[in-house]
Amino acid sequence: MRPTPPIGLRQFLRARNRPGYSEQPHAHTHPSFDRSVYKRRNLVERMFCRLKDWRRIATRYDKLARNFMAAVELAATIIW
Known part of the structure; x- marks a missing residue:
């Protein structure tokens, strides 16, 4: 089991270079999509x-x- 990140989730994901969300809410670009991560989360x-x-x-x-x-x-x- 992975240890819980000591910082916020967004900072943790940003540090791993896998944000999975848009930095700006008004951005028209879609976040990166990893099918295997989505399947596990689903x-x-x-x-x-x-x-x-x-x-x-x-x-x-x-x-x-x-x-x-x-x-x-x-x-x-x-x-x-």
Whole structure:
């Protein structure tokens, strides 16, 4: 697992020369597009969407972190 960047996400991506977004909101040029990065990001987003189908997880029904994590693990196991 990669360590969390100590600076903001945009500065971190800019330092890696892969901004993935437009520097200026009014710019008419499209940001660089990396298909493999997009596929991996989309996979993670779809996983979170499926987990949110479980009401207990979407509303953070459990008060204790261990109970919440157990519910996430159970839902992920059933989804898988």
